[in-house]
Every structure is written in C-alpha cells, then in structure tokens.
Amino acid sequence: MAVSTENILNLVDIRIIAYGSDDYAAELQLRDRVLRKPLGMSLFDEDLTRDKADIHIAAFYDNVLVGCLLLLPVAENVLKMRQVAVDEAFRSNGLGGLMVDFAEEYAQKQGYKKIELNARETALAFYERHNYSVTGEQFFEVGIPHRKMLKVF
Numbered sequence: 001m002a003v004s005t006e007n008i009l010n011l012v013d014i015r016i017i018a019y020g021s022d023d024y025a026a027e028l029q030l031r032d033r034v035l036r037k038p039l040g041m042s043l044f045d046e047d048l049t050r051d052k053a054d055i056h057i058a059a060f061y062d063n064v065l066v067g068c069l070l071l072l073p074v075a076e077n078v079l080k081m082r083q084v085a086v087d088e089a090f091r092s093n094g095l096g097g098l099m100v101d102f103a104e105e106y107a108q109k110q111g112y113k114k115i116e117l118n119a120r121e122t123a124l125a126f127y128e129r130h131n132y133s134v135t136g137e138q139f140f141e142v143g144i145p146h147r148k149m150l151k152v153f
C-alpha cells in the first residue's frame with residue numbers, strides 16, 4: 001500500500017547528526033546514491049575530510065536516513081547549503097522543503113544572515129519556492145549546469 005504524503009511527513013524526524021557517526025555513514029551512502037552515481041561518479045573518490053566542518057542535517061523515516069542537507073560556515077554571517085538530497089522514493093512529499101526550513105531555523109538561531117548555494121539547474125524551482133534568488137551566470141560543477149543562489153534573512 002502506498003504511503004500518503006501526510007503520513008510520510010508525520011513520521012519524519014529531522015535532526016542534526018554527528019560527523020563520523022553511524023548516521024553519517026548512512027548519509028554518505030545516500031549522497032553517493034543520489035548525487036554522484038547518476039553522474040557516473042563516486043562520492044568516495046572525493047576528499048571527504050572537509051565534511052568535518054559542516055553541520056549535518058538528516059531526515060529519518062522509520063529510523064532510516066532518507067534525506068540530508070549540509071551547512072558549511074563560509075564567512076562570519078554566511079552559511080553555504082550543499083549536498084541536499086532526498087531518497088528517490090520519498091521525493092515530492094515536502095521532505096526537501098522541511099529540511100530547508102529546518103536549516104534556515106538553525107541558521108537564524110545561530111545568528112547567520114545569509115545562506116548561499118550552488119543549485120543544479122534541475123533544482124532551481126525547488127529553491128526559488130523557498131525564496132532563494134539566482135545571483136550569477138550558469139557554471140559547471142560535477143559536469144552539470146549550476147547557478148549560484150542566495151537567501152538573505
């Protein structure tokens with residue numbers, strides 16, 4: 001039986017997880033599966049040591065990690081949102097949006113004033129819906145077109 005959007009969102013838990021934990025290992029698997037394998041790449045070929053500086057936000061459904069979003073402090077008042085991914089089976093239920101809301105609430109509580117990100121062009125509409133604005137021309141990252149986006153609180 002299909003699980004309804006309402007049930008999914010009621011059962012989702014979003015929280016900050018620790019770098020190096022078992023949850024972090026599950027996050028790496030999700031990032032590899034969603035963000036790298038479809039491009040013919042492997043996350044595990046990259047230098048992942050910089051992950052240590054990120055705040056790791058994860059979404060759990062029935063204690064299984066099904067979404068992630070990282071926040072990297074890049075300047076005194078600025079965070080960079082990166083590695084936003086939702087398991088394919090859970091997309092279009094508002095889960096990505098909930099992680100963005102969680103990230104923004106965290107950022108504001110910590111006194112950050114801006115969140116910047118490099119959006120895949122395929123995800124522009126998703127971020128625009130959350131009031132992120134395109135700030136630059138198209139560029140390529142991991143072989144696919146991106147645009148810089150920004151939200152100022």
Ligand SMILES: CC(C)(COP(=O)(O)OP(=O)(O)OC[C@H]1O[C@@H](n2cnc3c(N)ncnc32)[C@H](O)[C@@H]1OP(=O)(O)O)[C@@H](O)C(=O)NCCC(=O)NCCS
Pocket residue numbers: 005034035084085086087090091092093094095096097098118119120122123125126127129
């Ligand atoms: C981009 C991504 C993280 C969005 O996650 P998601 O959980 O599907 O996001 P949401 O469900 O909040 O929003 C996606 C769409 O679902 C729809 N939606 C949102 N809430 C909904 C709800 N409660 N019920 C039904 N549909 C809903 C919206 O139409 C939204 O459309 P939009 O993208 O045009 O704004 C996900 O598609 C993904 O992992 N993509 C592959 C990796 C990727 O591109 N990451 C971004 C890199 S910059």
